[in-house]
Amino acid sequence: MPNAQNKEMLAAIKEDLDGASAMWVVDYRGLTVKEMQQLRRDIREAGSVIKVYKNTLVHLALAEAELPTLDDLLEGPSAFVFAGGDVAASAKAVKNFAKANENLEIKGGLMEGAAVSATEVEAIASLPSREELMAKIAGAISGVARGLATSINGVPRGMAQVIKAVADQKEAA
Numbered sequence: 001m002p003n004a005q006n007k008e009m010l011a012a013i014k015e016d017l018d019g020a021s022a023m024w025v026v027d028y029r030g031l032t033v034k035e036m037q038q039l040r041r042d043i044r045e046a047g048s049v050i051k052v053y054k055n056t057l058v059h060l061a062l063a064e065a066e067l068p069t070l071d072d073l074l075e076g077p078s079a080f081v082f083a084g085g086d087v088a089a090s091a092k093a094v095k096n097f098a099k100a101n102e103n104l105e106i107k108g109g110l111m112e113g114a115a116v117s118a119t120e121v122e123a124i125a126s127l128p129s130r131e132e133l134m135a136k137i138a139g140a141i142s143g144v145a146r147g148l149a150t151s152i153n154g155v156p157r158g159m160a161q162v163i164k165a166v167a168d169q170k171e172a173a
Contacts, residue, residue, distance in 0.1 A: 006057060010057050010061055012053075013053055013057055014064065016049075018065075020082035020084065022083040022091075022109060022112070023082050023083065024083065025074070026050075026081060026094060026098075026104055026107060027078060027107055028078075028104060031101065039097050042096070043093050043094065045093070048083045050082075051079065052079045055074035058074060070110065073107040081109075088130070089130070091121050092126075111124070
């Protein structure tokens, strides 16, 4: 690996690894140029990027970063999806494309410094997106606050009803 081009590519891989919260490895054999462009577009919309690097250089970059080297995944043509902030969105984009096109195979990847299998990547893809999770949390908090407000408001209302009933009873007597 002494040539300058490989050194530059190794530096680019390290930079991509540093900026990513996860990396998915896919086999893109058999994809046409149009299909590859569509895959890149789908992944870009999910806030991620897909790049093709030499497997040996990725292996070296992973070893230098003290991450699992993914030796079993780095065979044959591989493309690497570097997930930005929303890991589930990028996994979902890859899974949906693989569902529509049998030529794309999810091999596995890395997430939070640990190796993940293809089935784990698909499980991550089935998780709700960050926005959906935030909406669910906001709904749950809103529901609790609404219930609390109703309960707090119910105490004075109940007391007022009891006082009115006692007053009505005294007037009738």
